[in-house]
Amino acid sequence: EAGVAQSPRYKIIEKRQSVAFWCNPISGHATLYWYQQILGQGPKLLIQFQNNGVVDDSQLPKDRFSAERLKGVDSTLKIQPAKLEDSAVYLCASSLERQQETQYFGPGTRLLVL
């Protein structure tokens, strides 16, 4: 069974530029999560989707971050405009259902904002 796929693996941009990350969850997984992991810290949830609906985006900086999961499968996370403090690893995870299920993570996208 294929795992969670993410691309790109690495991205370097200058501040005020925009960037987008893509995630393809494990086949059949209804719930998809985006996390931000700043160096030296554990991952922090940004947004959670159940199928194509948003369940929780309380920690998403909505002035610059946006995410969508239009067909309930793939998802895109966008940052526009990027700030220096956005430098982090962006992890995508999926689970079979929302409650009481293990989350499986992708390899992440390492973003460096200069």
Add this chain to the structure above:
Amino acid sequence: AQKITQTQPGMFVQEKEAVTLDCTYDTSDPSYGLFWYKQPSSGEMIFLIYQGSYDQQNATEGRYSLNFQKARKSANLVISASQLGDSAMYFCAMRENQGGSEKLVFGKGTKLTVNP
């Protein structure tokens, strides 16, 4: 207040020995889940083991076991017979319900180094 506390920023262990990584948690929810993930330098978070709050027995998965002490609110990970490939960051996480949403909250992690 921190929900998940991992007090050991770094740990060292000799190959083939056992090591315990500490994790304490804070929640008032009677139903919760505790997870351990491994993160090698490649960056991927690898699921290791899960313990539900109502599980009577400690979880085990191969060389990994979870020492669950509910009254102390601790969920320590025990790795037996350490291998060089176990060198990585280890994160403890708790799933709890917040406002109808199931959230996974992570600790800051422990860096484990296995010496030959």
